Amino acid sequence: MTVAATADRASERGAPRRASCVVVAFHRAEALARLVGALTDPQIEIVVVNVEDDPAVARVAKNCTVVPVTRNVGYGAAVNIGVRHVRSPFVVFMNDDVVVSSTSVLRLVDAVADAADVAVPRVEDDDGDVIRTIAAVPTPASLAREWLLLPDAPVRVLRQLRVEKWREPQAPEPVSAASAMMVATSRSLLLDEPLPEDYFLYWEESEWFWRLQHRHTRVEYRPDAVCRHDGGRDDVRPEKSRLLARNAVRCVRRTQGRGPALVAYAIVVAWNLRLALVDTVRELLRPNDRVASARARARRAGFGAAVVAAREIR
Numbered sequence: 001m002t003v004a005a006t007a008d009r010a011s012e013r014g015a016p017r018r019a020s021c022v023v024v025a026f027h028r029a030e031a032l033a034r035l036v037g038a039l040t041d042p043q044i045e046i047v048v049v050n051v052e053d054d055p056a057v058a059r060v061a062k063n064c065t066v067v068p069v070t071r072n073v074g075y076g077a078a079v080n081i082g083v084r085h086v087r088s089p090f091v092v093f094m095n096d097d098v099v100v101s102s103t104s105v106l107r108l109v110d111a112v113a114d115a116a117d118v119a120v121p122r123v124e125d126d127d128g129d130v131i132r133t134i135a136a137v138p139t140p141a142s143l144a145r146e147w148l149l150l151p152d153a154p155v156r157v158l159r160q161l162r163v164e165k166w167r168e169p170q171a172p173e174p175v176s177a178a179s180a181m182m183v184a185t186s187r188s189l190l191l192d193e194p195l196p197e198d199y200f201l202y203w204e205e206s207e208w209f210w211r212l213q214h215r216h217t218r219v220e221y222r223p224d225a226v227c228r229h230d231g232g233r234d235d236v237r238p239e240k241s242r243l244l245a246r247n248a249v250r251c252v253r254r255t256q257g258r259g260p261a262l263v264a265y266a267i268v269v270a271w272n273l274r275l276a277l278v279d280t281v282r283e284l285l286r287p288n289d290r291v292a293s294a295r296a297r298a299r300r301a302g303f304g305a306a307v308v309a310a311r312e313i314r
Contacts, residue, residue: 017045019109020187022082022093024049024075029056031097036061041102048096049082075180076195076204083190091190094182098123100227107225108184111172116220118185118212120178121227131229133179134221136164137213138206138251140263147248148271167221175221176213180205182227189217198254202240203247210255236295241302245272249309261313265306272306275299 021039025032025048032048039046046064050057053068067085069078079093090109094100104121111119123131132152136142146165150158154166164176180195183205193215196207212219248268253261276299283289283296 017088018043019090019092019105019184020045020047020086020088021105022047022049022079022086022091023096024051024078024082024093025054025057025061025096026051026072027054027057028096029054029060032057033060034099035094035096036064038100039102039105041106044102044105045086045088047082047085049078051078074197074200074204076199076208077197080190080194080197083187083194086187089187090184091187092182092184093180093190094227095229098182098227098229100182100225104225104227105184108182108222111220111222111225112184112186115218117189117217118183118219119222119225120175120184120219121182121225122221122223123179123181124226124228126228126230130168132165132168133181134164134167134169134175135177135179135206135209137176137210138203138248138255138264140252140260140267143248143252143264143267143271148267148274169221169223171223173221175219177206177209177219178221180208181229196254199247199250200243202243203251207251207255210251236298238298238301241272241275241298242305245302245306246309246312249306249312253312258313265310265313268309269303269306272299272303276303 021044023032023035023046036046047067048057048061048064049067049069050061051069051072053070058066058068065085067082069081082093083091090112092105092108100121108119108121120133123133125131136146146163150163152165193208193211196204209219245268249261249265252264279292279296279299283292286292
């Protein structure tokens with residue numbers, strides 16, 4: 001079904017929607033069906049950006065506004081394409097593999113309609129444990145602190161330090177940046193400050209939040225809005241490791257210039273060298289563990305990408 005036909009059908013059904021969910025769908029029809037099924041609320045318009053124009057995705061999204069995209073343009077570009085097709089004042093953009101209720105979506109929208117410019121939810125894994133998604137805006141100092149020096153899990157004796165990735169607010173709180181697996185904001189803000197499209201995946205939200213901070217935009221973490229997602233930093237793959245390493249340097253270069261990017265480059269190389277060494281040792285200690293071997297290969301791929309990321313500084 002074409003975008004125009006789907007939009008016309010939605011218009012015939014009546015009143016304007018309060019919010020539009022822009023879902024970037026990439027060949028995960030089953031996950032998308034679960035998500036779309038949870039968002040059946042007359043206040044919510046669903047816009048599905050069908051990356052690589054998957055027929056299975058189109059069938060699942062037949063009652064949504066479907067935007068077919070013939071190639072994989074990356075997450076930021078796909079969100080921006082979807083935003084151009086929404087017809088409501090508020091947008092909640094998300095991955096296709098999150099699980100969220102319409103109640104949580106509308107709570108985020110209420111936060112943006114009230115005092116926030118951007119709102120992000122509490123994210124949980126399939127066991128109901130919190131996935132920490134708060135992040136620092138990218139600078140050489142935050143890269144050294146949040147990625148190179150400190151582990152992902154909080155360290156009891158260092159709790160007096162303000163480490164963004166360790167934060168887990170129990171009430172609404174302003175934050176600098178967060179994961180972009182699900183984000184609520186206004187359509188006007190996204191049209192004025194679209195997601196960067198030069199990353200393909202990973203770190204595009206870091207640059208976006210950097211730019212929002214310099215616009216004095218209020219970003220709120222909202223623990224009363226919950227979505228479920230399985231993944232995060234425990235998802236270690238070669239291509240992901242390469243993109244994380246390269247794009248970290250690219251992000252600092254684009255936001256702060258060549259000097260800070262040189263410092264960031266050294267930090268990113270050291271960070272990926274540490275990861276590669278630790279997981280290679282684990283691989284050697286557990287030679288029959290396929291998970292350990294796959295993880296070590298991914299880490300070595302990340303280190304290789306970090307070394308050649310020097311070209312990003314030019």
